[in-house]
Amino acid sequence: MKVAILLFDGITALDAIGPYEVFAATQKCEVKFVAKQKGIIRLDSKMGYLHADYSFSEITSADILVVPGCSPPNYKNPMNDEETLNWIRKINNTSKWTTSVCNGSLILSAAGLLKGAVATCHWGSFDLLQSLGTIPTDERVVRHEKIVTSAGVSSGIDMALQLVAWEFGEDISKGVQLILEYDPQPPFDTGSIKKAPASLVEKMKKSLQEISNKDS
């Protein structure tokens, strides 16, 4: 099974590496990191890089496409970049599954793949997703036909495990979960806007806005 993971300047690393690790652990997937140009790809934090081993021109099909997201100030780039959107449309024409993590669904929506569909993204971007003609929902993993979107950053692990179960069967997915020892025990229970106190949600909204203003 060929998996293509899109990389772009300003990407959130865990959005890409969460699903990568799940698909790699199946021992049934050939995972390729793809970007407009191959080479190092700067992270949204500006404190490191991922690496694209393939350029758009080298990858013309995939069984599974993964579109990661990025921090608010940066998602404008791939959303407004026709070359990236065209590559996504081309791969989507060949894919069995097209997926996104975090604000990656904004890019899928900008590419015209989620018009009128129900999908999810980072909780901080529901309004923007809606403005693109997609109906936001706060579920963690959302399937619309062959398109599977997932919530913020860490949700790509859950999304990929779910997709592995659909594609390769439950036993493979369970085995991968054990290999990755994915037995989450966060010290608190504030990982969604439904669970976090309203005051914390407001504070983090402001923090995201500040990052956005600083970078724009």
Place this chain on the structure above:
Amino acid sequence: MKVAILLFDGITALDAIGPYEVFAATQKCEVKFVAKQKGIIRLDSKMGYLHADYSFSEITSADILVVPGCSPPNYKNPMNDEETLNWIRKINNTSKWTTSVCNGSLILSAAGLLKGAVATCHWGSFDLLQSLGTIPTDERVVRHEKIVTSAGVSSGIDMALQLVAWEFGEDISKGVQLILEYDPQPPFDTGSIKKAPASLVEKMKKSLQEISNKDS
């Protein structure tokens, strides 16, 4: 707060990127990826790379040191590499916290930092950890003085959230959890050897052994 994350050939990507994403999201940490030589660093799957922006000679201290792990066939490299062990000892002499993810604790133990201590690692490596003079436990995040070890691969996210709570306070950790939308919802509950069926554990043990044999 200066965070140094060790990279090495054969590393498991999520071991490094999980904690990176947590520390980056605090907006209070300067995170640096460090390896023997700077440049691209091959992953254990051989299907991609991370990138070291700094070499050992450039980083001589850190407030938080993160030592990730790798698949069975590869962990021999950093465990037996005196240059790497010396760098770890040097940074540990300056650190407020020294941490590991997955089989990274084998490297810490090989560096002499966990003699007689209780620590954890990937469930597949308990015997090896014990053979190095460290007492294995199957808890997810284990603190021994300033050394914090965590279980397999994905546990680095929980470890880093816990450490952020200790170092910066619970509110910061809760906010990071919300920003990363870490509200885990894996489709199954087989992420630890305590929860997975015994038959699955045996099957995955064999799978790890096969990978090890193939690569050695």
